[in-house]
Amino acid sequence: MxxxxxxxxxxxxxxxxxxxxxxxxxxxxxxxxxxxxxxxxxxxxxxxxxxxxxxxxxxxxxxxxxxxxxxxxxxxxxxxxxxxxxxxxxxxxxxxxxxxxxxxxxxxxxxxxxxxxxxxxxxxxxxxxxxxxxxxxxxxxxxxxxxxxxxxxxxxxxxxxxxxxLNRRILEREMDNLKSQIEKIKTQRQSTRRERLKSNLPKIALVGYTNSGKSSLLNTLVKESIYADDKFFATLDTTTRKLYLGEGKYSVLTDTVGFISDLPHQLVDAFSSTLEEATDADLLLHVVDVSLDKNIDGKKEYEINMAVTEKLLNELGATKNRIVILNKCDLLDKPIEIKENQILLSAKKGQGLNRLLEMIKNRLNLQ
Ligand SMILES: Nc1nc2c(ncn2[C@@H]2O[C@H](COP(=O)(O)OP(=O)(O)OP(=O)(O)O)[C@@H](O)[C@H]2O)c(=O)[nH]1
Ligand SMILES: [Mg+2]
CATH class of the missing domain: 3.40.50.11060 (GTPase HflX, N-terminal domain)
Known part of the structure; x- marks a missing residue:
């Protein structure tokens, strides 16, 4: 209608x-x-x-x-x-x-x-x-x-x-122009004072399937209110914030664009500098929407989403230092098995945050 x-x-x-x-x-x-x-x-x-x-x-x-x-x-x-x-x-x-x-x-x-x-x-x-x-x-x-x-x-x-x-020739020229403008912005970003200050701190990036709750987790961790929504691809810009880990320790936390099955390669190519920033981090927080627990051909849906994300991360050459965050645990009606390296959490209800901060410090050897 x-x-x-x-x-x-x-x-x-x-x-x-x-x-x-x-x-x-x-x-x-x-x-x-x-x-x-x-x-x-x-x-x-x-x-x-x-x-x-x-x-x-x-x-x-x-x-x-x-x-x-x-x-x-x-x-x-x-x-x-x-x-x-x-x-x-x-x-x-x-x-x-x-x-x-x-x-x-x-x-x-x-x-x-x-x-x-x-x-x-x-x-x-x-x-x-x-x-x-x-x-x-x-x-x-x-x-x-x-x-x-x-x-x-x-x-x-x-x-x-x-x-x-447009014709092909004009389009190709425009693409070259866009690439050089994107490259310029990337260089500018890296040379700002704020970035230089941050660069001494360990870098953590939030990655994961679209709609898994990455932005919500950043909001909860740093008490911010960046845009989070139930629509796919709510986040297209990288947001970076200083994160206090407790005991006088800090890191920087970056939120970025979500992944999806068959993510168009045109977007991966065009967003490569943004994705690079995330995958260059010292530690990745792989956020998973664990409430997607429907069985699909013998697998849980969130496991399929995890595999899609892992595959893309590997293709992008991301760090292996990862914590898997099983988010939206408030929506689960029965307990699930948690592997080493995984943590059950609710960004919305604030459950599991202290344990996450401990795990982060541990992984970054800050203890
Ligand atoms: N019940 C519940 N909902 C959550 C939780 N975390 C996030 N959500 C909801 O899930 C939806 C997606 O959250 P976002 O934080 O925008 O997810 P994202 O991973 O940043 O998504 P994109 O930027 O679109 O890739 C929103 O409607 C949130 O309110 C949670 O722990 N529990
Ligand atoms: Mg987001």
Missing amino acids: KNNIVEKENAVVIVVAVKKEDNIERKKEEINRLCYSADLNVVDNFYQKVKDFNKRTVIGSGKVDEIKEYIASCDEIIDVVIVDYPLTGSQMKNLADEFRTKVIDRVGLIIDIFARGAKSREAKLQVKLAQDLYLLPRLSQMQGTSGRFGSAGVGMRGPGETKLE
Whole structure:
């Protein structure tokens, strides 16, 4: 339903399982949460387990027809079809032509959420770079669709709004320019007095799946109120604060952008300097939302999220010195098994904080 205050776009979601390990239910929940974070109104979900990969449209022609009919006969006007799979430019064009509406893939949707959330100059430049990296291989197909990709709304928000008028050469030049501006900001940041002072202290970074409670934990630990929300990717800027560990000992604590399954490589590349700062730390606090304890193919959902985060951290070359924080323990209704190196905590209720500070001092050899 469109409401009068903020007119939300109506979306139809196609959940696509291609890999053997893809779980439709988990994928559905996650893509719907991403749609919610992008302020979309999801009218309906369609599902397809892809067996014979269709190069033209990814999903089979029968499914294409079914969705086409649905859109044509739907009471609501469907503004966008979200496909939970990375599409090439031509697949996107083919589906947009079939559905006669805007089509956005999972990568485009995540970049859109970042585009809406970017506040600082650095985050805006990084998002712009990610948008360009995403657009470059799709530019020619997207230009040929006479507005089918839309001129406003999801997928077109933020810094990249007029991109479809650009050509490849201009885009490449712009990307070089963005990279050098991002590099300049990074150098400036490192040379500020405040940073130099902090640099003598041990560095701790909060990392983890999006929505696990990283910002909430920073707020609780340093008695701050940086933005935390139940939407995915609430944090796009690094926030660094001095953290008192007790017994006259200090460290600096950094909060950063969250991870997700299949995090678009364009975002990893564009946000590399931000991610580097986090992964360069002396100690990582890997925050996990332990309340996601539903069983999925023999594993708990939070264990799957932990594995996704660990894989990304390893790819980024992050430090091995880690504490795993099983957060949101206030939402658990039965006790769970805790391994060495893990701690049960509630950022919201302030449970487990003293034990965490002890563990941190111990790990940083500050005792
Ligand atoms: N019940 C409960 N909710 C929590 C706890 N910690 C965080 N939350 C909620 O979880 C949601 C996400 O919290 P954030 O702190 O924004 O999570 P984040 O990891 O920073 O998320 P991104 O920045 O989006 O990656 C918010 O609605 C918080 O209020 C907790 O210990 N218990
Ligand atoms: Mg956050």
